[in-house]
Amino acid sequence: MGETMTETSGLEAPSAEKVLKVALLGGGTVGSQVARILLEDADALAARAGARLVLTGIAVRNVDAPRDVELPRELYTTDAEKLVSGADLVIELMGGIEPARTHILAALKNGASVVTGNKALLAQDGAALFDAASANNADLNFEAAVAGAIPIIRPIRESLSGDRITRVLGIVNGTTNFILDAMDTTGAQFADVLAEAQRLGYAEADPTADVEGLDAAAKAAILASLAFHTRVSLEDVRCEGITKVTADDIAAAQDAGMTIKLLAIAELITAGDSADGTAAEGVSVRVHPTLLPRKHPLAAVHGAFNAVFVEADNAxxxxxxxxxxxxxxxxxxxxGDVVSTARRIAAGAPGAPGAATRALPILGLDAVTTSYSIGLEVADQPGVLSRVAAVFAEHGVSIETMRQTVDGAPGLAAADRWSAGGRAELRFVTHPASEAALAATVADIKNLDVVESVTSVLRVEGV
Amino acid sequence: MGETMTETSGLEAPSAEKVLKVALLGGGTVGSQVARILLEDADALAARAGARLVLTGIAVRNVDAPRDVELPRELYTTDAEKLVSGADLVIELMGGIEPARTHILAALKNGASVVTGNKALLAQDGAALFDAASANNADLNFEAAVAGAIPIIRPIRESLSGDRITRVLGIVNGTTNFILDAMDTTGAQFADVLAEAQRLGYAEADPTADVEGLDAAAKAAILASLAFHTRVSLEDVRCEGITKVTADDIAAAQDAGMTIKLLAIAELITAGDSADGTAAEGVSVRVHPTLLPRKHPLAAVHGAFNAVFVEADNAxxxxxxxxxxxxxxxxxxxxGDVVSTARRIAAGAPGAPGAATRALPILGLDAVTTSYSIGLEVADQPGVLSRVAAVFAEHGVSIETMRQTVDGAPGLAAADRWSAGGRAELRFVTHPASEAALAATVADIKNLDVVESVTSVLRVEGV
Structure with missing residues (x-):
């Protein structure tokens, strides 16, 4: 390996003979690609980083397992601990909490910098990792943890570091976006689309982490931490998946010029008096299916693509x-993280500081007001709308729009439908209301004798 | 000023007492906003940068000119040279070539870092500025030079530094996008929409730099330099504006499911044999009105918004x-640049290296093949299509689609139209062809006696 690595040829000759030892933990799909790039593009990377990146080994569970990408056999090792101990830069792609955490902490304590895509670990234990990085003057970079190749971590940490981010809305899980987009296009039910997504490889055999929003919640915690310079962990994120989204919900959204997306939403909320500088700021982070107007840029994100929408005071x-x-x-x-980190190390610069400069409170959902879309199945008889509307009014929840769809055979006269015990569907969209007010409203509406069922309660953004 | 600047309060107390002297050159719209943020958000910025940013002065031409933002009168000075000589970080927002260049070079020679949004200067003289920055271990950052607040410079320089960018397509001029979008929406002609844009403040009284594509060309040069790690200056960019785009072009694009955008296009082109490592790479950079399918993400960029679309091998x-x-x-x-640069200075780290690690040749348009849309006004008589098609064939330009629109009173029989000397319009879209083959084709078509005029020649991307 050494021979090909130290040759320099072509236009991209390295400008320095500095060498950085790079340890790779994990030899799966991403790990194999990273190793391939480190080997194949060694000269170009050396020129850009100002140091030659020498891959010293790939820690795997089984050295003899078959691999997608053919790499020199002698790179593989099962001794991750030893590999880490000699490294200047550790790339962690094992995933999961342990032993990834132990290896990352060991690397940072050695003063080695770490690049990882481990969203679960960052969302659960980010604070400990950042503290270890700061204490040892090392870098901890993790662009791959949120939204794959989309540069979002670095823009938030650096490009927007002179601005005040107030809100982040993200489509950060490709599986759920694929499913919701397919439901929107075909009118099919969730279960059928999920089965098709599994067949096509867009959803895993056990899709829980994706469809219940847990993967998106981990990413939401990471985005919120960076956007608001504070610490948010997975348990701070209120999370609701897409398993209850029905074809009817999608159809009703379409009727209203909207679409349904699973959004990770992080908001900076200001309460109190800002005039005397005592304004209390807090953070709300949640993941849930959300109605979005079709004209919103996020509504145009189709298939398994991701996108992150950021709102900032000046930008x-x-x-x-x-x-x-x-x-x-x-x-x-x-x-990208490897080259940027290597550049920093090669220049002899100290590590970048941790992200948290504030300690904002995590606010409960009562601090958040959003618009809601509420679907009801009601008896199709006179006076129902007025009784339902009265409940909204009692709880101070203001109705923005209402649509009624009547069940039953087309052309049947209204009087016939009533006598036949017909059903109607009502869809309300409210003005912004608190979660508490909304929950109380829905509970009371359920108790009305004319209401058969509450078929859906969905939040609305971007209106 | 000193009093409010050194007070620390609230959650964002600075972690260090380091102080960086910041000089601001230019007190216009952007300069006033930057000064306001530096003063108002001093504590938050200090926490994020790891150093207190003290604005030492604002160099302007006339100290007594009226300003949008009210700032302490004593900050203003006409002595830019003196202001720069004492600064750790210089923010250049004067615009234009001189005296901006002199001040930036003076700052860099002092070892001060520079943040600028001066696209004209960077596109014309970027190489000299980068050399000065490297030689003096200083930073030169310029996120604001391309696409305003959109983080694109840093993602290309850092996030994508481990990938190989092959193409950049950018809507990087808001005025022209506003005009083309309004033409698309209203069906109006260029001149009418331009007048309206000027009335609304989206276009300047002298709109030349925008509508002729010169502003976009400067940004294209900067993007190409960074994306391909080479040096591209304004004179390397082939540039064509939007003044010749007609309502007919827009209507024809709509008929074909497309829209017209002014795109800055930077491409990495590989010629020769890559198997033996001798593949010759080169760069092509151009700005021109471009047909884009409506399903392309850039087609959904409306009004004065900007967007940059990047294609990379792995991302x-x-x-x-x-x-x-x-x-x-x-x-x-x-x-964002100021805080990131201040962080680097506060940490005592050396400056970031310049962007160019390669010296790729700038390729002429013959190295580029694109699809073209060609509109012709022809005599409405039999045999015309066949004669035109023969000319395409002679030059090896393959036709992908053809649409014919016939002029004249609706319902008039074809035979009557012919005898009345009617006109027809033909719109061709070609398969990818070289500029040279296309130019030769168009020249020969013009010489056909049945062709009245070539009404438009537009390039097509994203198909």
């Missing part, structure tokens, strides 16, 4: 769009 | 979207 609205997963895109994000 | 397709101009968005980009 206004920004959107970052691209492939959110896959071996090559994720490898691109990892390698 | 795939990425898009960055947001406000491309305006005081506050541009100030956000400037401040």
């Amino acid at each position: 206004g609205s920004l959107m970052f769009y691209g492939a959110g997963a896959g071996g090559a895109p994720t490898a691109s994000a990892i390698m | 795939g397709s990425l898009m960055f979207y947001g406000a491309g101009a305006g005081g506050a968005p541009t100030a956000s980009a400037i401040m």
Whole structure:
């Protein structure tokens, strides 16, 4: 390996003979791609980083397992600990909490910098990792942890570091976006589309982490931490998946000129008096299916693509769009971090500071007001709308729009439908209301004798 | 000023007492916003940068001119040279070539870092500025120079530094996008929409730099330099504006499911044999009105918004979207650079290296093949299509689609139209062809006696 690595040829001769030892933990899809790029593009990377990146080994569970990408056999090792101990830069692509955490902490304590795409670990234990990085003057970079190849971590940490981010809305899970987009296009039910997504490889055999929003919640915690310079962990994120979204919900959204997306939403909320400087700021982070107007830029994100929409005081609205997963895109994000980190190390500069400069409170959902779309199945008889509307009014929830769809045979006269015990569907969209007010409203509406069922309650953004 | 600047309060107390002297050159719209942010957000910025940013002065031409933003009178000075000589960090927002260049070079020679949004200077003299920065271990950052607040420079320089960018397509001029979008929506002619844009403040009284594509060309040169790690200056960019785009062109594009955008296009082109490592790479950079399918993400960029679409080997397709101009968005980009640069200085780290690690040749248009849309006004008589098609064939330009629109009173029989000397319009879209083959084809078509005129020649991307 050494021979090909130290040769320099072509236009991209390295400007320095500095060498950085790079340890790779994990030899799966992304790891194989990263190793391939480190070997194949060694000269170009050396020129850009100002140091030669020498891959010293790839830690795997089984050295003899078959691999997608053919790499020199002698690179593989099962001794991750030893590999880490000699490294200047550790790339962690094992995933999961342990042993990834132990290896990352060991690397940072050695003063080695770490590049990782491990969103679960960052969302659960980010604070400990950042503290270890700061204490040891090392870098901890993780562009690949959110939205694959889309540069979003670095823009938030650096490009927007002179602005005040107030809100982040992200489509950060490709599987759920693929499913919702397919439901929107075909009118099919969730279960059927999920089965098709599994068949096509867009959803895993056990799709829980994706469809219940847990993957998106981990990414939401990471985005919120960076956007608001505070610490947010997975348990701070209120999370609701897409398993209850029905074809009827999608159809009703279409009727209203909207679409349904699973959004990761992080908001900076200001309460109190800002005039005397005592304004209390807090953070709300949540993941849930959300109605979005079709004209919103996020509504145009189709298939398994990801996008993150950022609102900042001065920058206004920004959107970052691209492939959110896959071996090559994720490898691109990892390698961007590797080169940037290597540049920093090669220049002899101290590590970048941790992200948290504030300690904002995590606010409950009562601090958040959003518009809601509520679907009801009601008895199709006179006076129902007025009784339902009265409940909204009691709880101070203001109705923005209402649509009624009547069940039953087309052309049947209204009087016949009533006598036949027909059903009607009512769809309300409210003005912004608190979660508490909304929950109380829905509970009371359920108790009305004319209401058969509450068929859906969905939040609305971007109106 | 000193009193409020050194007070620390609230959650964002600075972690260090380091102080960086910041000199601001230019007190216009963006400069005023930047000064306001530096003063108002001093504590938050200090926490994020790891150093207190003290604004030592604002160099302007006339100290007594009226300003949008009220700032302490004593900050203003006409002595830019003196202001620069004492600064750790210089923010250049004067615009134009001189005296901006002199001040930037003086700052860099002092070892001060520079943040600028001066696209004209960077596109014309970027190489000299980067050399000065490298030689003096200083930073030169310029996120605001391209696409306002949209983080695109840093993602290309850092996030994608481990990938191979092959193409950049950018809507990087808000004025022309506003005009083309309005033409698309209203069906109006260029001149009428331009007048309306001038009335609304989206176009300047002298719109030449925007509508002729010169502003976009400067940004294209900067993007190409960074994307391909080479040096591209304004004179390397082939540039064509939007003044010749007609309502008919827009209507024909709509008929074909397309829209017209002014795109800055930078491409990495590989010629020769890559198997033996001798593949010759080169760069092509151009700005011109371009037909884009409506399903392309850039087609959904409306009004004065900007977006940059990047294609890379591993990351795939990425898009960055947001406000491309305006005081506050541009100030956000400037401040992101200021905080990132200050962080680097505060940490005692050496400056970032210059962008160019390669010296790729700039290729002429013959190295580029694109599809073209060609509109012809022809005599409405039998045999015309066959004669025109023969000319395409002679030059090896393959036709993908053809549409014919016949002039004259609706319902008039074809035979009557012929005898009345009617006209027909033909619209061809070709398969990818070289500029030379296309130019030769168009020249010969013009000479056909049945061809009245060539009404438009537009390039097509994204098909």
